[in-house]
Amino acid sequence: MYNDYWNDGQDAGSTPARYTYGERIEMIILRTITGSRLHGTDHENSDYDFFTVVTDDIKTKSTTSPIEDNVIMSYSTFSELVRKGSPKELEALFSQKKEVSNPILESLHPVTGKAVDRFLNVIVGNIVRDKYLKTQRHAIRLSLHISDFLEFGFFNPTLSPAQLDTVLIRAKMDRDELIRYVVDQALNYDLHEEFYGRLGG
Helix, strand or coil: CHHHCECCCCCCCCCCCEEEECCEEEEEEEEEEECHHHHCCCCCCCCEEEEEEECCCCCCEEEECCCEEEEEEEHHHHHHHHHCCCHHHHHHHHCCCEEEECHHHHHCCCCCHHHHHHHHHHHHHHHHCCCCHHHHHHHHHHHHHHHHHHHHCCCCCCCCHHHHHHHHHHCCCCHHHHHHHHHHHHHHHCCHHHHHHHCCC
């Protein structure tokens, strides 16, 4: 488990925390909970997902256990995925539940044409796989964030109570209704044609 590597006693903003990776010691520049416990869609039996970014150029490492999953990646990999608009990495970057956050993260400016393109593709991909309720929820959740992402350059991945209700209710729509709803989220940003085009509409 990830906690086997964790050295306690370091708070965000103090001397950067470190952990051991094999025989090496790496500096942690970001650590946050992710998944349902970040989004606010967790329940009593939800596991814990953690996302960690380190300074050294290591190969991305994933570990799983019955109660905790962890992803550890290098800053170079993380920053590239942020620039490409990968929602998972963007959510980690914008998380309000970080345990460690290094000021270097402020240098990342993820709102680019490439990032928006990837963001839209992920939403569309989740809509296409409409037989899975979980992926429907992901599509709704990301569509709620896209306006803040485009207007302010960031979004809060933790859903408000009203947003959570929207996700839970609208995820049960049939595919055509879901498409119309998600497209509506993009109307003010001239992205509705993009959605329709990618959905074959």
